[in-house]
Amino acid sequence: MSSADRTETSHRYTAALAADLEARWQERWAAEGTFEAPNPVGDLAGDGELPESTYYLMDMFPYPSGAGLHVGHPLGYIATDVVGRHQRMRGRNVLHTLGYDAFGLPAELHAIQTGEHPRANTLANIANMRRQLRRLGLGHDQRRSFATIDPEFVRWTQWIFLQIFESWYDEEAGRARPISELREKLGTDDPAVIDPYRLAYVSESPVNWCPALGTVLSNEEVTAEGRSERGNFPVFQRNLRQWQMRITAYADRLLDDLDRVDWPEPVKLMQRNWIGRSHGAEVDFDVPAVENASIRVFTTRPDTLFGATYMVLAPEHELVDAIVTDAWPDGTDPRWTAGAASPTEAVADYRHAAARKTDVERQENKDKTGVFTGAFAVNPVNGEQVPVFVADYVLVGYGTGAIMAVPAHDERDFEFATAFGLPTPRVVTGGSAGEEGELPWTGEGVATASSNDEVSLDGLPVAEAKARIIEWLEQKGRGTGTTTYRLRDWLFSRQRYWGEPFPIVFDEDGHPHAVPDHLLPVELPDVPDYSPRTFEPDDVTSEPEPPLGRAHDWLEVELDLGDGPRRYRRDTNTMPNWAGSSWYQLRYLDPHNAEVLVDPANEAYWMGPTEAKRTGGVDLYVGGVEHAVLHLLYARFWHKVLFDLGHVSSEEPFHRLFNQGYIQAYAYTDARGTYVPADEVVEHVGDDGATTYTYDGAPVAREYGKMGKSLKNVVTPDEMYDEYGADTFRVYEMSMGPLDQSRPWETRAVVGSQRFLQRVWRLVVDEESGKVRADDAELDRATLQVLHRTIDGVSADMDGLRFNTAIAKLIELTNHLTKGSVTSRAALEPLVLMLAPFAPHLAEELWSRLGHDTTVTYVPFPQPDPSHLVADTVTCVVQVQGKVRAKLDVAPDASDEVLTELALAEENVQRAIDGREVRKVIVRAPKLVNIVV
């Protein structure tokens, strides 16, 4: 750029000018505390009157990655900032800030590689992320930001853990209660009796052990393929002593309260499926050969009991050893024996093989396998002896770990029965072919061949048959109606270093004790080596050895817990990544409170239940759909525990949830399959409309997906700041499309947003002189109408988070003003105000140049004047047979008759009617006339 050019356009809204004014306004916001939201009480209470109307706005907790941000990351942050700024202009007290979910594996892996303490690396990453985000001009209350690794935050995470540890779930009351009340109720303080009731408990239970990572994983962290979500290593089922969270106690409330929150339906559905409540019955089948042995099964189809022809126990089922026999009964089908000499041997081999399999291997082979135990059980409804098998298609963790098999009415049982030559008697008629229909039949129908001396289900539809047989079973003491859940308790131990230590010590009997409150937080000791011991990925027999196990001085501790000083041993595990994010919504409210995790007055003010949100909670929570079950379920669970214990007044953490889409990007590979720099690829559109791409003259293939360094398609916010400024970047991201949709990034299109802001700038500021052009002229009618229609439309779009169409309307207004050279304040000021949520720096600057000396942040958002929303004339479309044949300019209040007359007078309409008889005229005054011939 020559110097002559620079002087000519020295007051043009360029990237340099934007950078300059953005920096100035950011400094002023910080200096004036513009976005600091006052609390009712505590250190963040304000001086003035507390606004009545509040808006609590949250982004999902980011992990401070070392890689830095790309342009996709800020999408949600910009959107919430737009919402927050708009709500402030609507007079609400807006709480919006951002903290960091800073424990996690990447920092630990970095520490293992470099020897640098994960805290140092994490803090550096946070600082870098803060810097990148600061340039965006987000209206955050910085006083409320924190990181989960801050000792003050860890203290409260541990405190909440102890609250859960010191609680039990009272099924009758339907809520958690302090464990002290259980001791009173049961009249004992024997830990062997009390501890199994705790909501946080240690148990020897089957867990997902991942030798390659050296840690156990929660069910949620294991993929459908039975591998670790992180690293994709094999995962094995092992019985280990681990911390569990009794989330299953909350299954009903977690499920039912989904109806009371404002969440996207797909997310609710995912949670419903994950919790997986199903109603059915537990039924006891006696095993006569073994004294007092009875197999309890769970079934959702007790109405098919008469069709049960065999039973299956999961390989891990505890009754297997008790019932397995020494010799095959006479005439045992060879398919049932797996070629073994005896049931004992066959079962042992089968169980051994099953234990060696990962879940993926169990699932890969959908062919049914299993062996006969040699034992028979008695079907309680008809006294028939049915063989008992062990098979891995029955899972130990669901229901009772045992099933009655009804091959005629269950696909899996049918497959097994077919493979093992078992009978498949029909007990439900149904399907197109009724009595003769294909098996298995799992749909609706009517019970048949289902009666004994005391009860008959014959002729009853499924639901009634279920109720009848459950009634009979309960009467006979052979079973009961029950509900089961797919949801399991939450495995809460990780064999890692970089997480919250458990505030627990174990006595010599192995009983856990809470670390006294005044000793919190329990901080991580320094260790020589940050990694857990890892093993060969398929080493099934390996045992967890966490890094904290090597901190011997820290591990052994002498404490006085009430009965004199004693030696205790700390827990060598740490909490999983999800701990901090399960309650951080509460700490933003009162981040520095040293007495309580949040003052009740502050919690009630921001999150308490109201008419509009009965459950209470955050007003708007924005983040990716990938957290649909994990984080959102855990956070709801903890929040409900805290609610039960009286620490919070809200029943749900997040009242309204919004899933943003992602910004994706194209990547290009050359002939060798190597990624080439995406920003150097040239696009060609052929004569046939086909698009091709070349790099360095050679054709390349395009793929669509994430942005990533290895894909050579990363575009960073810093590049956008340099080339266009933060406001242009913000406007572009918000105008790309609806917030909940994913879309491809296109750097080349960003200029459109810059041109828009330049036009707005030019309306207010003379590019040559830098003088303000605004005058006090009155607006002409047309402009008034465009202006107020825009205000009206933008307001509606803002409420619906339709920022792309809101911006489109602002562009239309701007183009109207530009075309008519309108420079009246009466139009410019509302435009600047409406633009303020999207381009806050530019808006502040123009607002200030228009002669105002306060920030635009709290200036009321423009209101439409209804008298200007009515147009002088509207376009009336005239259709013949539903096809548009003419358009009329008519008064908005034109009558049906007038419209019909005008329509029929149109030459083109007459031509379309072509002399045919007009049978009917449909008029939707004043917009439409449709003539039917």
Place this chain on the structure above:
RNA sequence: GCCGGGUUGGCGGAAUGGUAGACGCGACGGUCUCAAAAACCGUUGUCCGCGAGGGCGUGCGGGUUCGAGUCCCGCACCCGGCACCA
């Protein structure tokens, strides 16, 4: 396999059952300029036509309706979740 979501110009996307393609990118033409860039103005679904105008057009096939991108039925493809859950 089951459950969700989607499919509209060259591209991103707009459209309470009532003018399909707002707004933006790109492309083309113009103004300004010695020239170029920037900016500004105009054109831009497609086919036929000098034009007036007309035909076709929202993944595919049916249906409801005066009228369907929108509602209903069936199908294809893409994305996401779950997946032997009794």
